[in-house]
Amino acid sequence: MNDFEAQLPALIDALAHTGWVVYDDFLSQDQATALRVEGQRRQQQGEFHRAAVGRADARSQRDEIRGDDVRWLDPQQPSDPEHAYWQRINALQGGLNRELFLGIREGEFHYAHYPVGSFYKRHLDRFRDNDARVVSVVCYLNSDWQTHDGGQLRLWHDPDQADHYIDIAPQAGRLVLFLSERYWHEVLPAQQPRWSITGWMRR
Numbered sequence: 502m503n504d505f506e507a508q509l510p511a512l513i514d515a516l517a518h519t520g521w522v523v524y525d526d527f528l529s530q531d532q533a534t535a536l537r538v539e540g541q542r543r544q545q546q547g548e549f550h551r552a553a554v555g556r557a558d559a560r561s562q563r564d565e566i567r568g569d570d571v572r573w574l575d576p577q578q579p580s581d582p583e584h585a586y587w588q589r590i591n592a593l594q595g596g597l598n599r600e601l602f603l604g605i606r607e608g609e610f611h612y613a614h615y616p617v618g619s620f621y622k623r624h625l626d627r628f629r630d631n632d633a634r635v636v637s638v639v640c641y642l643n644s645d646w647q648t649h650d651g652g653q654l655r656l657w658h659d660p661d662q663a664d665h666y667i668d669i670a671p672q673a674g675r676l677v678l679f680l681s682e683r684y685w686h687e688v689l690p691a692q693q694p695r696w697s698i699t700g701w702m703r704r
């Protein structure tokens with residue numbers, strides 16, 4: 502059992518209790534760096550595309566809403582750095598189903614790269630016509646991120662209070678989980694290239 506698996510019950514309790522949780526040691530600094538380098542390598546190979554908003558026929562690229570580039574992960578063909586990520590994600594999915602009976606059957610995950618100046622305006626991760634997304638799973642890959650680098654995840658942690666939010670820095674190795682249907686959130690403008698793997702546990 503690695504450290505993450507040992508911490509998993511506490512993490513899941515926190516998620517069950519509050520609906521969101523931040524956990525700082527999901528990946529080691531080395532693992533996060535290796536994944537960032539892997540994302541950069543894939544980007545240089547032209548594997549990324551501009552992210553869209555909306556679903557199916559309503560999909561469109563909207564610079565005024567989100568400015569990140571993404572690349573979906575293929576669980577069938579993980580590269581070496583991606584193995585550590587999948588190992589932890591699988592443990593997380595197993596734990597969520599065991600403890601919370603969320604009925605999660607699959608996940609979808611993508612690298613995301615926010616170029617300098619880009620952001621993602623306030624939104625919910627659940628589409629209006631599709632309730633498959635249960636838990637949002639964000640993992641950051643940025644070493645030595647400073648407050649003036651911006652790019653915080655702003656999470657409105659009390660759905661009933663418009664001024665109750667927390668700002669979470671996209672620090673390497675940090676994991677953020679929240680219930681997709683409940684929590685509005687936003688990515689503030691990044692002043693450095695900002696790397697992450699974002700995904701959704703789906704039922």
Ligand SMILES: O=C(O)CCC(=O)C(=O)O
Pocket residue numbers: 613621626639653654686687688697699
């Ligand atoms: O990168 C983050 O902090 C959150 C990204 C996000 O909200 C999304 O991709 O839906």
Ligand SMILES: [Fe+2]
Pocket residue numbers: 624625626686
């Ligand atoms: Fe989101």
